[in-house]
Amino acid sequence: MKAVQIHEFGGLDSLRIEEAPAPEPREGEVLVRIHAAGINPVDWKTCAGEGVASRLEDPFPFIPGWDVSGVVEALGAGVSDFQVGDAVCGMVRWHWGGGGYAEYVAAPAADLVAKPDTLDDPQAAGLPLAALTAWQALFDTAELQAGQTVLIHAAAGGVGHLAVQLATWKGAQVIGTASARNRAFLRELGVHRVIDYNETRFEEVAKDVAVVLDCVGGEVQERSWGVLRPGGMLASIRGRPNAEQAAAHRVRAQHVSVRTDPPQLRAIADLANQGRLRVHVHETLPLDQVRKAHEMSKTGHIRGKLVLRAG
Numbered sequence: 279m280k281a282v283q284i285h286e287f288g289g290l291d292s293l294r295i296e297e298a299p300a301p302e303p304r305e306g307e308v309l310v311r312i313h314a315a316g317i318n319p320v321d322w323k324t325c326a327g328e329g330v331a332s333r334l335e336d337p338f339p340f341i342p343g344w345d346v347s348g349v350v351e352a353l354g355a356g357v358s359d360f361q362v363g364d365a366v367c368g369m370v371r372w373h374w375g376g377g378g379y380a381e382y383v384a385a386p387a388a389d390l391v392a393k394p395d396t397l398d399d400p401q402a403a404g405l406p407l408a409a410l411t412a413w414q415a416l417f418d419t420a421e422l423q424a425g426q427t428v429l430i431h432a433a434a435g436g437v438g439h440l441a442v443q444l445a446t447w448k449g450a451q452v453i454g455t456a457s458a459r460n461r462a463f464l465r466e467l468g469v470h471r472v473i474d475y476n477e478t479r480f481e482e483v484a485k486d487v488a489v490v491l492d493c494v495g496g497e498v499q500e501r502s503w504g505v506l507r508p509g510g511m512l513a514s515i516r517g518r519p520n521a522e523q524a525a526a527h528r529v530r531a532q533h534v535s536v537r538t539d540p541p542q543l544r545a546i547a548d549l550a551n552q553g554r555l556r557v558h559v560h561e562t563l564p565l566d567q568v569r570k571a572h573e574m575s576k577t578g579h580i581r582g583k584l585v586l587r588a589g
């Protein structure tokens with residue numbers, strides 16, 4: 279099969295388009311013919327030896343990519359949840375394996391759900407990792423409730439634009455930061471107050487919020503302590519929040535690391551099926567333009583998701 283592989287950690291030059299043996303589904307696994315593979319920043323971070331590189335089971339050759347959408351091609355022993363021909367999507371082999379930037383992947387059946395009918399393959403491939411991250415940060419970590427106000431940093435990004443929709447579905451008031459060109463996009467998604475971070479310091483507008491979802495880190499995280507109300511929660515998917523700062527501001531803070539969670543992924547797919555969660559695809563590129571795709575992702579200015587087309 280055609281696959282993107284790396285043979286050592288490195289930059290864009292380490293990404294090679296190669297022929298690789300098609301995987302065989304083992305017990306409990308499903309062989310998926312991949313139609314589209316979603317790109318996440320952790321993909322290029324891991325290729326560079328960061329991200330989840332230290333947690334890969336068997337690094338080289340490594341096929342990057344955790345988010346896929348495609349069709350079930352074959353079943354391993356003991357799989358009864360799917361049939362050959364089913365359209366599926368999922369965050370597969372997280373964080374130990376990857377394998378999404380290819381024509382086929384053999385993935386644990388539990389990593390997959392039926393592809394929502396409302397989403398095409400690129401959209402479905404953009405959903406799992408980012409939506410699970412948003413769900414776990416907002417609902418598991420921050421326990422966001424209806425009527426509360428949440429400030430979402432990088433609201434137009436892969437995680438952010440799904441977090442906005444999950445938070446409004448929950449009945450929260452959403453403040454989102456982005457540059458001016460994403461203002462209309464965020465209003466359309468349901469953000470109540472959009473802050474152009476080039477124009478306005480968010481702490482001048484956001485006050486006494488219950489939850490901050492930090493998808494940016496660094497200086498943005500440092501400036502976020504003061505916008506939380508006492509007892510509020512800073513959930514960071516970037517750097518680890520400083521516990522002393524949290525205590526000094528009488529708020530809570532936690533770093534979130536996305537994890538596989540089949541019931542949550544099913545709930546997310548259900549929301550997509552109901553039309554309550556849509557995935558904005560910035561661009562879909564063919565597999566052999568993976569270097570360009572990573573270069574684009576590295577700019578940090580993707581709206582929604584970038585996707586590779588495998589077939």
Ligand SMILES: NC(=O)c1ccc[n+]([C@@H]2O[C@H](COP(=O)([O-])OP(=O)(O)OC[C@H]3O[C@@H](n4cnc5c(N)ncnc54)[C@H](OP(=O)(O)O)[C@@H]3O)[C@@H](O)[C@H]2O)c1
Nearest residue numbers: 319411432434435436437456457515534535536578579580
């Ligand atoms: N811990 C975890 O489990 C976990 C899970 C998923 C992702 N992450 C990490 O979280 C980060 C975000 O992930 P992602 O997939 O959402 O990334 P992404 O899609 O690449 O984010 C791009 C977005 O960031 C916005 N942005 C850039 N600088 C900003 C700033 N200073 N203030 C506000 N918005 C800004 C951009 O908006 P403009 O173009 O308008 O600037 C763009 O829409 C990445 O570092 C990723 O590795 C961690």
